[in-house]
Amino acid sequence: MSRPTPDVVLCPGGPMLLRGEHLVMDDDGVEHPTTRPISAVCRCGKSATKPWCDGTHKVIPERLRP
Numbered sequence: 001m002s003r004p005t006p007d008v009v010l011c012p013g014g015p016m017l018l019r020g021e022h023l024v025m026d027d028d029g030v031e032h033p034t035t036r037p038i039s040a041v042c043r044c045g046k047s048a049t050k051p052w053c054d055g056t057h058k059v060i061p062e063r064l065r066p
Contacts, residue, residue, distance in 0.1 A: 005019060006019070007019050007022075010043070013062065013065035014043070014044075014053070014065070014066070015042060015043055015053035015057070016043055017038055017039070017040055017041075018038070018040075018041060019038050020037075021033065021034055022034045024039075024041055026050060026051045027050070027051075032052075039052065040052060042056075042057075043057070043066035044057040044060060044064070044065055046060055
């Protein structure tokens with residue numbers, strides 16, 4: 001029996017991965033539709049491309065990561 005693939009995956013210390021079509025609301029209340037099969041959403045708050053993850057979480061101290 002196969003397990004269903006989750007729509008949302010929280011990566012420890014990293015982004016939230018969304019599978020499929022979703023709307024992501026940024027800090028200003030603007031909605032952004034996902035445009036890829038899997039989209040990475042920033043959880044550390046430091047990305048230059050918010051609400052999307054740009055990998056910045058990799059260079060911040062581990063204790064400050066989500």
